[in-house]
Amino acid sequence: MTFNLQPFWEAELAVQIHVVCALLALGIGCYVFLRRKGTSVHKAFGKAWVGLMFVVAASSFFIHGLKTWGLFSPIHLISVFTLGSLVWALWSVRRGNIRAHKQTMIGLFAGGLVFAGLLTLSRGLLMHKIFFAGGVGSSIPSPMEWPGGVYGFIFSIFAFIFISAGFIGYQRKSSS
Numbered sequence: 001m002t003f004n005l006q007p008f009w010e011a012e013l014a015v016q017i018h019v020v021c022a023l024l025a026l027g028i029g030c031y032v033f034l035r036r037k038g039t040s041v042h043k044a045f046g047k048a049w050v051g052l053m054f055v056v057a058a059s060s061f062f063i064h065g066l067k068t069w070g071l072f073s074p075i076h077l078i079s080v081f082t083l084g085s086l087v088w089a090l091w092s093v094r095r096g097n098i099r100a101h102k103q104t105m106i107g108l109f110a111g112g113l114v115f116a117g118l119l120t121l122s123r124g125l126l127m128h129k130i131f132f133a134g135g136v137g138s139s140i141p142s143p144m145e146w147p148g149g150v151y152g153f154i155f156s157i158f159a160f161i162f163i164s165a166g167f168i169g170y171q172r173k174s175s176s
Helices: 006-010 013-034 040-060 075-094 098-119 126-132 149-174
Strands: none
Touching: 006 013, 006 126, 013 040, 013 098, 013 126, 040 075, 040 098, 075 098
């Protein structure tokens, strides 16, 4: 595996902001998940995580690499879902619905960061160029090359979200 930061430095500012905030959110998210919940540390890092996720989602609307529908692509659906989920999670916790807050935050982390992050490793995208520049990952297909093309890609996104939500609900019930 080769590692080349040159594509990052050559990318547009919106892409650089998006990548840096996503990586910071990934690190903070892992930290928050490992810490005790409800503490002042949890709340402070949680606020930082929400802010970073907002910037990640908002900055994606200035990234137009795939252009499936005009300037946008199915990946932007994740951003719309993320923004709505952030609002829902904050509203839930302020109303005392910790269960909804927890499930939403886990879903955002799994879908909005981990799943979306894995998609960026697809051939032709920036993170693929950084991590696999002509190396071992060059066989990873672009999302548009998936079976079913754009619609297969959209189906995959929603299937992942629903499967993750179901798994989280199952884990919660079995641990009760």
